[in-house]
């Protein structure tokens with residue numbers, strides 16, 4: 052059992068408990084024991100000096116690719132977990148598009164077991180929606196949820212078959228869990244490598260239109276409305292999708308959604324010079340799309356920020372732009388990029404940012420998301436808001452060294468992550 056901790060002198064930002072200000076936090080037996088403006092130190096307590104730091108509920112990432120089993124050269128559950136701790140996360144949800152695909156209970160149990168063996172973050176697997184992610188036959192949802200999946204998805208690929216999507220929503224409703232859709236119409240995006248627009252035309256690259264995402268979002272909202280099932284839309288990228296979801300939420304459709312830090316901070320311009328580090332799926336889109344995503348986060352249409360941490364090897368990413376795989380490393384830069392793109396321009400308060408990184412994804416993942424209140428697990432992230440650093444991908448804990456933010460100066464850093472009362476490490480010395 053971890054030693055009791057007294058976190059002293061920090062500024063607590065906890066949207067779930069509606070608390071923002073100077074508080075001390077007492078942690079005992081891995082849980083929050085007390086939160087008060089001042090708690091007296093006593094013998095046997097290990098003090099954590101949080102003066103000048105922000106103390107927030109641990110981040111939860113609903114969307115990571117840890118590549119294990121099958122592509123351990125790109126990332127493992129261990130290296131991914133290290134990257135997650137550096138990024139301030141206490142829980143992560145790995146996608147099932149591994150090799151083999153996580154499409155049965157045994158595979159889910161293996162991922163959970165390996166996550167537990169590494170023991171740095173809570174690893175909460177997402178199971179495949181269809182066998183082998185082939186989009187033909189639904190998996191055994193009962194088996195997957197029983198084994199511990201928090202949601203099901205064929206991420207990396209869309210579920211294009213509308214009848215299967217209808218059945219998936221109906222079936223998952225019995226378990227009160229979401230279907231996470233990678234919204235992309237394969238016939239519209241076929242062969243595309245970046246956003247279809249002025250930049251793709253200038254570079255002579257085949258584009259992926261925004262409609263490729265929006266038509267699937269529109270269909271899935273319709274099916275969620277029909278079935279009463281819960282659809283969670285992954286990595287939103289365009290203005291049309293945000294507006295469709297805004298309207299659907301007003302009608303009471305059961306929909307939640309996420310956006311990545313890179314879609315909030317970058318546009319198609321990042322691809323100029325054939326920069327494959329900015330090749331992601333869905334692609335980085337126009338400035339107008341980016342503004343719509345920012346507005347969607349600000350008004351609550353977009354529930355959470357998820358990294359879509361998608362590491363690849365150097366030899367793959369260094370290939371020519373057309374052949375390089377989609378995906379970027381994201382765990383270690385997420386907070387700094389979000390503060391730069393959202394908090395500094397005053398699009399978002401710190402409190403709303405923490406809601407999108409911690410409270411809301413925790414709730415969607417089926418964790419309680421009640422925040423830092425007595426009796427709840429002591430999952431905390433300590434942030435120095437005034438500690439600028441320069442992104443050097445070679446220093447990432449992740450095996451994926453490709454980031455469109457290389458060379459960026461980010462304004463703040465994660466100092467410590469505490470998971471169930473245990474200090475998991477600090478950046479950059481610890482994990």
Ligand code: DOR
Pocket residue numbers: 116148206207208233330331332333359361362376377378379
């Ligand atoms: O950029 C991406 N990379 N988007 C996805 O949906 C899948 C991911 C991957 O697995 O590399």
